[in-house]
Amino acid sequence: MQTAFGLLTYCSNIHPGVDWNHHFSVLQGSIPEIKNSVSKDASMGIGLRLANQASIDLSEADNFEAFQNWLTENDCYVFTVNGFPYGGFHDVVVKDQVHAPDWTTDDRVQYTIRMFKLLAKLLPAEMNEGGISTSPLSYRFWWKVESDTPTETLDYATTQATQNILLVVDKLITLKESTGKTLHLDIEPEPDGILENSTEFITWYQDYLRPLAIEYFAKKGISSDETLHILHTHIQLCYDVCHFAVSYEKPAIVVEQLSKANIAVGKIQISSAIKVDFTKDAEEKLKAIAQYDEVSYLHQVVAKKADGTFEKYQDLNHAIQAFAPEKHVEWRVHFHVPLFIGQYSELSSTQSDIVDTIAIHKQKPFTNHLEIETYTWGVLPPEVQVPLNESIAREINWVKGLL
Structure with missing residues (x-):
């Protein structure tokens, strides 16, 4: 929906569906109810998540026409797409495969171009800008810093991925010439991606x-x-607030560095991570965070040590096994938790980073796209579970309150 500080939506990666018929049926059952709660008298934007198979299905004329008609009938539109997860994202073990196929492959190139073609047609006539968020090139642990085989190295992966991204840029130039639409690929840094924070993103860009x-x-x-x-x-850049918070990055510094480097922000993904303060009641808090150790997604941890340095863990179970109360004072855990909750019993969240980021944006807007991205409702502990559509509406209204 339109706000004074850009278009606001939520990402449909919260809903299941690898093929289009499945995903569309879930949207049909959810969007009207959510819209009635948050944007009853105004058009509502949708942050569409398309798996590869769904993008193929939606490219068929009949499916596309049916979706366009449904959008019109329900006073909705699409302005941003999540093109990070290529395959299944619910009820499967995702873990590091969320990056596969990565940007070193032609499959990722063709999938992304296909989505851009769809987005160019889905954008309302009066709207000239759209974006697609994507993987931070690859998963860094698939590659070696040094190797006798050059094609196994991190430098090779970074170079190959960048060259493939330029093939997409070439297509975006052509699409702008033919449609008048300005489309951008929004790279989303994530812990343990090849690009995992703002510093690495800016270095790669330059x-x-x-x-x-x-x-x-x-x-x-x-x-x-x-x-x-x-x-x-x-x-x-896709500015995922959760991801930057996990890396202990300060929003004001990130935004300033991007501005100095003359790099634009395609969208803010409004998301919150788990924060654990181990300076007291450490054993109780370790027991509390263990409830969030689930098998579907990677939950990378960045631990702040007593000496002020940081230690990274590829997944939550690794951090739990390595925990020592005299060693760790705080954890940031890559687990997207509800935005509107700041405290989870013994645990807390990085909600304040959202508040700070929105405040900076309100003072000097640095993007036109705002997308809420909490996709973990299905794997949250039972005491945090509430009806899904109600939760989505509550998150949207909470962000509207900040705006």
Whole structure:
């Protein structure tokens, strides 16, 4: 929905459905009820999540026409798409496979281009901007820092992924020329991705993306200055508040660094992580956080140690096994928890990072797309469970209150 500070929606990755018929049926059963609660008298935007198979299905003329008609009938529209998870995302073990196929593969390229073609047609006539969020290139533990086999290295993966992303940029230029729509790919840093924080994203943008793009587009007769403008327009950052909070990043510093580097933010994904203060009642809190150790998703942990340094764990169970009360003073856990809850019994959340990010955005808006992304309702402990549509509406209204 339109707010004074951009378009606000929630991401439909909260709903199941790898194929389009399944996902669409869930949207049909959920969106009207949610809209009635949060945007009864105004159009409502949808943050669409499309798995690869769903993107193939929706490309069929009959399916696309039916969806467009349904959007019109329900006074809804699509302006942003989540293109991070390629396959199943619910009722399956996802873990590190959320990155597969990664940006070193043609499958990821074709999937993303297919979604952009759909988004260009789905955007309302009066709306000229749309974005798709995507993986931070690959999962870093699939690659080696050094290897006798060059194609196994992190540098190879980063270079290959960047070159593949430029193929998408080329398509976005063509789509802008043919449709008038400005579309951007929003790279989403995540703990243990090749790009896991703002510093790594900016370094990649400056040291890999820009030089490779200048070389690539020079062959097409495009100048360096024009290439930099193309990148600023079409390759942006997906600012996932949860992910940056897990890395202990301060929103004001991140936004300032991005501005200095002349990098745009495609959307803010409004999300909250779990925070554990181990300075007192450590054993009780360890027992409390153990309830969140589930088998579906990766729940990376960044631990702050007593000496002020940090230690990272690939998943929550690894952190639990390594815990020592005299060693760790705080954990940040990559587990998207409800936005409107700041305290979970012995545990707390990074809700304050959302408040700070929105406050910065209100003072000086740095994107036009705001998307709530809490997808873990189905794996939360029972005491936190409430009816899904009611929870989604409550989150949207909570963010509207901040805005």
